[in-house]
Amino acid sequence: MSRFYSRNTRELVPYVPGEQPKDKKFIKLNTNENPYPPSPLVMERIRNFNLEDLRLYPNSEGAVVKQAVAKYYGISKDEVFVGNGSDEVLAFIFKAFFDDTEKIGFPDITYSFYPVYSALFNVPYIRVPVRSDFSIDISQYPEDLKGIIFANPNAPTGLYIATYKIEELLKNRPNTLVIVDEAYIDFGGESCAGLISRYDNLIVVQTLSKSRSLAGLRVGFAMGCKELMDGLVRVKDSFNSYPLDRIAQIAAEAALIDTEYFNETRQRIIKTRQWTQEKLLSLGVKTTDSKANFLFVKIPGISGPEALSFLRQEGILVRNFNSPGICDWLRITIGIQEEMEELVEKIKKIIAG
Amino acid sequence: MSRFYSRNTRELVPYVPGEQPKDKKFIKLNTNENPYPPSPLVMERIRNFNLEDLRLYPNSEGAVVKQAVAKYYGISKDEVFVGNGSDEVLAFIFKAFFDDTEKIGFPDITYSFYPVYSALFNVPYIRVPVRSDFSIDISQYPEDLKGIIFANPNAPTGLYIATYKIEELLKNRPNTLVIVDEAYIDFGGESCAGLISRYDNLIVVQTLSKSRSLAGLRVGFAMGCKELMDGLVRVKDSFNSYPLDRIAQIAAEAALIDTEYFNETRQRIIKTRQWTQEKLLSLGVKTTDSKANFLFVKIPGISGPEALSFLRQEGILVRNFNSPGICDWLRITIGIQEEMEELVEKIKKIIAG
Numbered sequence: 001m002s003r004f005y006s007r008n009t010r011e012l013v014p015y016v017p018g019e020q021p022k023d024k025k026f027i028k029l030n031t032n033e034n035p036y037p038p039s040p041l042v043m044e045r046i047r048n049f050n051l052e053d054l055r056l057y058p059n060s061e062g063a064v065v066k067q068a069v070a071k072y073y074g075i076s077k078d079e080v081f082v083g084n085g086s087d088e089v090l091a092f093i094f095k096a097f098f099d100d101t102e103k104i105g106f107p108d109i110t111y112s113f114y115p116v117y118s119a120l121f122n123v124p125y126i127r128v129p130v131r132s133d134f135s136i137d138i139s140q141y142p143e144d145l146k147g148i149i150f151a152n153p154n155a156p157t158g159l160y161i162a163t164y165k166i167e168e169l170l171k172n173r174p175n176t177l178v179i180v181d182e183a184y185i186d187f188g189g190e191s192c193a194g195l196i197s198r199y200d201n202l203i204v205v206q207t208l209s210k211s212r213s214l215a216g217l218r219v220g221f222a223m224g225c226k227e228l229m230d231g232l233v234r235v236k237d238s239f240n241s242y243p244l245d246r247i248a249q250i251a252a253e254a255a256l257i258d259t260e261y262f263n264e265t266r267q268r269i270i271k272t273r274q275w276t277q278e279k280l281l282s283l284g285v286k287t288t289d290s291k292a293n294f295l296f297v298k299i300p301g302i303s304g305p306e307a308l309s310f311l312r313q314e315g316i317l318v319r320n321f322n323s324p325g326i327c328d329w330l331r332i333t334i335g336i337q338e339e340m341e342e343l344v345e346k347i348k349k350i351i352a353g
Numbered sequence: 354m355s356r357f358y359s360r361n362t363r364e365l366v367p368y369v370p371g372e373q374p375k376d377k378k379f380i381k382l383n384t385n386e387n388p389y390p391p392s393p394l395v396m397e398r399i400r401n402f403n404l405e406d407l408r409l410y411p412n413s414e415g416a417v418v419k420q421a422v423a424k425y426y427g428i429s430k431d432e433v434f435v436g437n438g439s440d441e442v443l444a445f446i447f448k449a450f451f452d453d454t455e456k457i458g459f460p461d462i463t464y465s466f467y468p469v470y471s472a473l474f475n476v477p478y479i480r481v482p483v484r485s486d487f488s489i490d491i492s493q494y495p496e497d498l499k500g501i502i503f504a505n506p507n508a509p510t511g512l513y514i515a516t517y518k519i520e521e522l523l524k525n526r527p528n529t530l531v532i533v534d535e536a537y538i539d540f541g542g543e544s545c546a547g548l549i550s551r552y553d554n555l556i557v558v559q560t561l562s563k564s565r566s567l568a569g570l571r572v573g574f575a576m577g578c579k580e581l582m583d584g585l586v587r588v589k590d591s592f593n594s595y596p597l598d599r600i601a602q603i604a605a606e607a608a609l610i611d612t613e614y615f616n617e618t619r620q621r622i623i624k625t626r627q628w629t630q631e632k633l634l635s636l637g638v639k640t641t642d643s644k645a646n647f648l649f650v651k652i653p654g655i656s657g658p659e660a661l662s663f664l665r666q667e668g669i670l671v672r673n674f675n676s677p678g679i680c681d682w683l684r685i686t687i688g689i690q691e692e693m694e695e696l697v698e699k700i701k702k703i704i705a706g
Contacts, residue, residue, distance in 0.1 A: 001583075002580035002581050003528075004450045004500075004554070004584070006451055007454070008448075008452060009448070009449045009450070009584050009587055012587045014586075014587055014590030016590075017413060020409075020410055020412060020413065037404070042404070043404045043405075047400075051390070051396045052391070052396075053569060054391050054395070054568070054570050054604070055388075055569065056569050057568040058569050058571070059373060060373065084437055084593065091592045095359070095361075095362070095473075096358065096359060096362045097358065098359055099359040117591070117592075146357075177357045201357070213408040214408070215407070215409055215410040216407035216408065216409050216410060217599070217600070218595055218596070227355035231357070231358050231362050233367075234362055234365045235362060235473070237369075238365050238469045238472065239440070239441070240438060240444060242440070242568075245598065245601055247598075247600050247601075248598055
């Protein structure tokens with residue numbers, strides 16, 4: 001540790017993402033990537049891009065992406081903010097709307113980056129316990145929170161909260177900023193994007209990494225009233241004028257335009273999830289009612305780390321979280337049908353002992 | 354302004370980059386872009402990239418870029434940190450090494466993003482006046498500063514400090530973190546990269562936006578001892594696991610490998626700068642001894658904003674800074690020879706009145 005570290009840096013405990021193996025031998029079900037390639041329109045746009053233009057700075061606000069999001073959701077482009085992956089967008093949200101004076105609350109089981117952002121920007125936070133079935137209990141969140149953030153569907157449980165319930169929350173707590181992280185919304189949930197014009201205390205965050213098959217390009221966005229988006233722009237323009245490169249911008253635009261491919265691939269993933277879940281249930285494996293591109297499962301008679309290690313030896317990467325209450329559960333990304341058939345066979349082996 | 358803005362966000366005054374015109378009619382000499390396209394190797398690597406891989410997350414640390422930087426400068430890859438443009442790298446430096454307890458110092462005339470980062474992360478700062486010839490006077494920096502940052506060559510003056518002078522500073526102030534922003538170093542200066550193995554109080558920052566013709570791809574990097582780079586990794590991993598996309602990584606690697614093209618294009622820019630400077634001097638225009646890919650000039654008999662406005666009407670974009678002492682100066686990026694000939698003609702027109 002260098003003597004030059006700031007006080008804050010000395011104490012940081014960064015987020016640790018799932019492993020990215022360097023060889024390709026594994027069936028990779030550990031980081032919720034999409035098993036299908038990006039839309040053919042994305043590839044076409046990139047191939048036709050004039051690479052000489054890379055000498056010039058990109059548009060600083062990601063205008064074509066903002067426009068495409070606005071069109072997809074029927075909102076104004078002033079109600080959209082674009083960033084270098086939804087992780088950057090979330091970081092900007094913590095910085096723009098929170099400081100050391102008021103608390104943010106989130107479920108004790110949710111995306112584990114939220115406490116990391118809080119620590120990075122000195123935001124006090126409370127973790128509110130989920131119910132024993134992992135569902136989020138909004139009534140348990142103190143009234144004096146400045147903000148509440150959760151993933152919907154939640155990570156790593158996959159559990160989904162209906163929009164009417166989120167609307168109740170927005171109505172009941174007009175002075176609480178509610179941030180709904182919809183990284184997995186396209187696999188079975190309904191987005192809250194339709195609510196942003198009516199509630200100035202709502203921010204919806206999405207990513208193109210999962211349902212749009214663009215994890216490798218780093219594009220995420222937020223939606224909310226213009227005043228909230230302006231706050232994000234202030235922070236972004238004090239941090240990095242040009243977070244999105246030229247190729248990412250045209251590729252993201254194309255991914256948002258090609259709704260046919262998007263709908264076809266997400267439906268396929270939903271179908272494979274349903275097939276996998278039925279198989280696992282029939283084997284006595286516990287699962288939650290996931291609306292995401294992953295299943296959250298507990299295999300009887302084996303600990304989480306042991307199951308992870310066994311599957312790794314068998315050539316399948318999955319994810320396990322070292323947190324109280326879920327350490328015996330695995331988060332398993334939905335791959336293509338053949339990959340899930342292989343997974344089911346390996347889990348059969350575990351259960352057979 | 355939303356009632357949800359944090360205290361800090363309410364007060365932010367973001368950095369304003371040079372204009373990116375939407376039509377292409379202008380001769381664009383306002384944002385220090387390279388007039389030459391990226392290396393042919395960059396284009397080849399992007400064309401051969403398997404676009405299906407975009408469904409997968411990129412390498413989180415930009416390993417191939419780190420490796421290429423390390424090789425180019427003959428250092429270890431642990432002494433390199435890669436980010437989404439050098440602006441992001443600089444932001445991480447402010448966050449990783451500074452807080453509200455100790456001051457950072459920088460010249461009163463330098464890259465105007467430094468006070469913005471300071472404000473974003475609540476770092477107290479002092480601006481130390483440059484001499485009347487715009488040169489940086491290190492002896493004026495108080496001894497108790499935790500850090501000193503400046504661009505070398507400096508922006509927007511283009512003035513260069515020799516490495517032996519920076520080494521003296523490093524030696525004399527072992528408890529001051531010295532950050533040398535070498536965005537423009539490849540156009541006539543010598544990098545301080547060779548000093549990082551001997552001084553644990555030095556960070557050197559570079560970008561691929563200028564001399565590598567990749568402004569549109571957003572890649573920058575820092576070099577320093579492993580402990581300092583680890584501090585940046587802590588912050589980065591608490592902010593965004595994957596700041597560099599897959600295409601940016603392979604393109605940046607290629608740009609760093611193709612030293613022949615790099616040397617050829619930067620020499621051409623240096624030659625054009627010298628030609629332009631001689632022409633302007635012969636017209637009675639004041640210039641500094643710029644070692645960057647821009648000239649800093651003062652046209653007699655006209656204010657800075659007026660000159661900027663005249664040139665804009667004539668189809669040429671340049672940059673003017675609304676700061677005391679330099680408001681009558683223009684920063685003019687070096688374009689191709691023909692563009693600079695056109696510029697000289699227009700400046701002749703101004704002088705002729």
